[in-house]
Amino acid sequence: MRSVAAVLVVLGAAGATGALAQTPAPASPVPALDERVVVTGTAAPVSAGAVGRTLAIVTADDLQRLPVASVTDALRLLPGVWVRQRGPFGSQTDISIRGASFGQTLVLIDGVRVNDPQTGHHNGDLPVALEDIARIELLAGAGSSLHGADAVGGVINIITRREASAPTARLAAGQYDLVQGAVAWRPATMGVFQGASASVDRSSGFAPARDFVHQQVRADFRFGRTTLAVSHLDKDFGAAGYYGPAPSQEWTTQTLVAARHQRPLTGAWSVTGDAWYRTHGDEFLYDPRVLGARANEHRTHVVGGGLRVGGRLSSSLRLTTGVEATGDWLRSWSLGDREEARVSGFGELEARVGRLLLYPSARVDAYTTFGSAFSPSLAVALPVRPRVKWRASVGKAFRVPTFTERFYTDPNHRANEALRPEQGWTADTGLDTYLGGTWVATVTGFVRRERDVIDWVRPDATVRWRTENIRDVRSHGFEAFARGQAGPLALGAQYTFTRVETDRLAGLSKYVDDYAPHGVGGDVSLALPWRLSTAARLEHRRPYGREAWTTVDLRVSRPIRRVTAFVEMANVGDAQYQEIRGVAMPGRWARAGITVK
Template sequence: MKTKLTSILCLMLALSGAMPIQAQQQLDSVVVTASRLNVQAGQMGQRVTVLRGEALQRIPATSLDDLLRYLPGIEVQSRGLFGTQADITMRGSTFNQVLVLIDGVRVNDPLTGHFNGYMPVTMAEIDRIEIIHGASSAIYGTEAVGGVIHIITKAFAQSSDKGLDGQAEVQYGQHQTLTGSAGIDWQTDNLRLVAGVQHAQSDGHLPKGDSLPYDFNLTTVAAGLGLQLAPNVRLSLRSALDTRDFNARFFYTRSTYDLSREQVRRWFNQAALRWQHDERHETQLVAGYQTTTDSFLFNPAFPGNHHTTRQLDLKGWHRIEAGEAVRFTLGGQYLGKRIESNDRGNHRTGQFGLFALAHVQPSGKWDLQGGLRLEHESSFGTELVPQLSISYRVLPALRLRGFAGRSIRAADFTERYISTNLPALSPGRNLGNPDLLAERSWNVELGTDAVLGPTLSAHLTGYYRHATNLIDFVLTEGSQIPNATNIDPSGTYFFAQNIAELQTTGLEAELRYRKELSAGALEATAAYRWLDFAQDG
């Protein structure tokens, strides 16, 4: 049994003319589309944060992952500047256990969770960001363990504003650092066109005693189109290209032979059709297809690794409001993953999910929300994923909430297949395991949201997660590794296995202050997080 304690204190001050997070006076008024039930944030029974695009523009961030650092409850572990690469964790999760979505389409890459921070979206495109703190696998399937980050772009958002809006900026600094961004937003009665570009490059700083500067060249270009085909039918389309070329030395190892360089290219395409049949019935169809190419060279003296992954994300659901106090959603999803790699081989998987969600309001004070998902994938079989949440309004300015649910995470292609396609693997290297089971977790949380005055609000959440089948690379004798023909039986390897159980207990506290001023508003956020880990295995 091992225990680890972590405490973090965050403070953010901002002067803005827009509300970055739901107003204290309207604690429950923001509708969360990530719920797929279109309920208000205070009715979900989980901690939910919603940030508007106007406020995001005023936060002094150089990239999207840099912006997420300002949000309580999210930890961003960056490697490199200006969003070169970042791992995102929530509530003590691993970087593989946070689900990132753009307009409902998965960003998480099937190769490795290290790529989940490569979000192919420009700051100028963002309408809002919805963050669900905690498990949501019943809604979204695998990877939604520590939380969900849902980015909604302007092309996929409803807005009554019309006209043309644009922005651009360029900055130059030492080490030949050049950054720039630009965006346009043009809207008429039935059409909305949004486009953006973001670029950062630098020759990089040269650490003392080193011969390789940490240079980078990062570019994101995107365009989206929203079409109102009829008063009750909307079609949205979007495409984005994200390219990255950077010095990756010591990103993944501390070896003295590490002279790593990496190039990543991601092409992200998506479409959505929303059909509002009448006041009580709505159908949504969402499709996404992404191709990611990764070229990684550890050292010029050794052959490089080249991977291409393709991911098809298809989903649809129908929402019904059966009455004033009852609504439910039925839907399904298909997730197809494919890899072509000289190191990991050529593989493909198909993942199917069926889900049912319901929200009931038995009285003006109570909100009950439940979900059930049946998930199947060839690698881990069939999993049943339930969740239930309760919200109770004690006073107009005070809510209590509770949540319990199961979550799962499937092994990625690196954990399953790394080095399995090499003709001969030297001892001491990582080796994948095609027989890995899904990680499983049970999650419980209790919390409260309160308005303490016209300028002050508070949020407090305690949570517990019991995870099993956690995946890690364990030093293993070659003779104990089954079905591996490219290893030395007398050597030892870091072999991927389901080996651990982990119990995570945590507490999150937030205090928000907002004061209206003639030129906008002053907002401050103080947050405290406490974590305790107990591991078996």
């Protein structure tokens, strides 16, 4: 793996060195590049044009223009991300990046991890409304040196709004008794209270036992230099076919409390302290028709805190370092009562050599259950033209097995308590082009090598599924992405090719071989005469070993003073498809509504 990574970095550096020699060094390391400040690709906030890793951004403006009906729909706009739902509007969502498994994607809200230690199927339970989102940042590739476990395929960080805004409301209705409502407000002069939101989505379902009710509420507060956010999500949904041929029912809840305190120190140094508490509940009834059937009930609790110190050592050197500690508890009648904890230490150096930016970083995570994991990485960024940046990165990442993978047992499954963490190296290199205004275009090539990958396997259908560290996985691919706006026209386009190769098994596999070699996405919005606006979003997937499908969503809207009326139709072509094998997704689905500001 180290030789592959070295080849990628050296080849990219060779192409960039010629341009560096021909162009006088500018006063700033990244002139005329993207100046939007981002927080996911480095340990300290920097402009997007200075990041050496593969980074993509979707903004609130993008979400407002396009036919996006849920937070999970918003994630589909990110390049290399495959959002696979078992139910519409985010009832249950698996998120994959660059062909990695859903458990190898780390999901954050304002930098706080929401990955659930019980199972990665709950990582899409996001207690935020569309109205809360300021932007979504995607860090593709190994992210464990910055963010710890599970960041093998990449990291998705949902950044919530902080600026004051007028009250807004949204109301929509559609087929299958769909009703959606949301309100949000961030007042400018309310002292401690900084804002709140609430939303609800409900439907009788497009098929039997596919009904759902999703409810969310959030409140933000500020006490001097300390911010506090409290959010809660409650979901009740029909889960027919999710885990077998039965009209199952599932109830999940997610509560997140996060506090952050920031304070300047002497000189150019500052300190940030974080504390968080997250609890997730899951109740699953496989077949309500069975008299006396008992639901599986699980409750996880995660409490943690961290301290981060950063500042300049010199005009060309910046250091960010910190420590974290977390504790996880599971209370479950089927998985048992489980506890584990970890402590972590990390550091990143930002070094400027001429126009070249270097970001070496490393992190150590010590677990009470799994021992320790060392995650180093190196990222580099170099402007080779006034509006072109070359970047490359290489890093190690890991994933710890979930409680379900270690302890779940039923007549068809037998977990393995002795599972080891997965390990992987990723290297990528690419070019980012900033074409002026909001236009950004990127191309990236990547390779990933993993060992001890966990999968549910069995020799044939007569034997129970069992979890094992038996897979060595080799992946490589190519990504292209562009987004921007010119006058009344806004465009977004992405293409991803991914190849995942594994050691062949004499039997069946549940997850590792389920990926999409080709993914195409596109969106367009256009302002028309008479103040009309129209938008479309297209997604094409061709999963490995399955039929391809294409879905198109449309939106037409028109503002009337403070009210904007809209009509949307999802899956206009009425495609019949399954994002997760065996679970049908809805056909054509129309809705109409208004937003008020």
